[in-house]
Amino acid sequence: MRPLHGSDARVPVDVGVSLMTMVAGGMGGSETYARALVAGLARRDDVALRAATPENVAVEGAVSVRGIVARPSTIGRLRAIASSVLLGRRVRAALADAAVIHYPFTVAAPRARRNQATVITVHDVQHKELPRLFSPLERLFRVFAYDRPARRADLVITISEFAKAGIVRHLGVDTARVQVVPLGVDTSSYQPNLGERAAFVLYPARGWPHKNHVRLVEAIELLRRDRPGLRLVLTGGDLERLGDFPDWVDVRGLVSGEELRRLYQDASVLAFPSLYEGFGLPPLEAMASGCPVAASNAGSIPEVCGTAAVYFDPHDPVDIARGIGDAIDQTKELQRAGLAHVASLTWDRCVDGHVEAYRKVVSGRALGS
Structure with missing residues (x-):
């Protein structure tokens, strides 16, 4: 295969996307990313796309491979991986050429x-940086299913400079083999509300430990001393694992995209108290909806949100409360800043970065590098 460069830049690159551990509705932002990526690649005339998913x-733009079923939990993913190996011929046929x-x-x-060259997306290395949040089985799973493939790949794509630094530091991947491609937001799917907003704080996040729900509830309780009508609305899966909430907390669980967009439009503020994020899409989706954002100063969040959010220390409920209150008080300023910020963070730009990465590894293989 000859390298693609110069006048060859528009020659279609043959890309296969393997989604064999994808769990519909159970993967948060990484699922949003995968769906947007495949849809974007399918629309391009400089990409010949083949994508494969489990049968469920x-x-x-993807074909489902019979006999492979992906389920949530580490055991469910291990079974999907085992099936993908045993039925590898079927998957490879779907990704042929x-x-x-x-x-x-x-x-x-x-x-x-x-x-075939390989490109792997590593969203973060949270299991290395916050190992206490993972079971021994999950940490072992990630050694074999995340760490080793990343070290062997021709190129690693990640979603922020923060995540790249962790990959280089913890996995020993050469910095030249890690390419940062920020995620995007489809602003056409969100209608900004610049008028009156309802008296509730929104937090869309699964009930994972690093999402920090407990401290957020403590912070809202503090805020309610001066804002007694303020409520908290939680969406996302696995929230039942967090136990009971006060009666001023509305636990919606998994909601449709349409309902989440309405909540973004109505909320007084999006609170994002996560202790760790490789990227974090909800703040950008909120900004596109005209919703002020109060966010953690941890992980990649300041890198992603820039100057369009109010930041707080996610370990301190008092400071979380202060940040949320400040964001509500600065609604108009944050709305203007947020809409300007998300305008440049598009999925088309994200897809462009991926196509650049694919061409880079194909050219490298052709040159024998």
């Missing part, structure tokens, strides 16, 4: 053919 997952295979969920299942 539907993705526009691809010059590069991309694994958006890190897990390289099944392994690409020798003549």
Whole structure:
């Protein structure tokens, strides 16, 4: 295969995308990313796309592989990986002739053919930086399913400079083999409300430990001393694991995209108290909806939100309360800043970065590098 450069830049690059551990509705922002990526690649005339999913997952532009079923939990993902290996011939047939295979969920299942370059997305290395939040089984799973594939890949894509620094530091991947491609937001899907807003704080996040729900509830309780009508609305899966909440907390669980967009339009503020994020899409979706953002100063969040949010210390409920109150008081300023900020963070730009990465590894293979 000859390198693609110069006048060859528009020659379609053959791309295969393996989504064999995808769990519909159960992966948060990484699922949003994978769906937007595949849809964006399918629309391009400089990409010849082949994408494969488990038989129980539907993705526009992808084929479902019979016999492979992905379920939530570490055991469920292990079964999907095992099935992908045992039925690897079916998956490879779906991805046949691809010059590069991309694994958006890190897990390289099944392994690409020798003549195919590999690109792996690593969203973060939270299991290395906050190991106490993971069970021994999950940490072991990530050693084999995340760390080793990342070290072996021709190129690693990640979603922020913060995440890249962790990958280089903890996994020992050469910095030249890690390419940062920020995620995007489809602003056409969000209608900004610049008028009156309802008296509730919104937090859309699964009930994972690093999402920090307990301290957020403590912070809202403090805020209610001066703002007694203020409520908290929680959306996302696994919230039942957090136990009971006060009666002023509305636990919605998993909601439709349409309902979440309405909540963004109505909320007084989006609170984002996460202790760790490789990127974090909800603040950008809120900004696109005209919703002020109060966010943690941890992880990649300041990098992603820039000057369009009020920041707080996520370990301190008093400071979380202060940040949320300040964001409500600065609604108009934050609305203007947020809409300007998200205008440049598009999925088209994200897809452009991926196509650049694919061409880079294909050219490298052709040159024997």
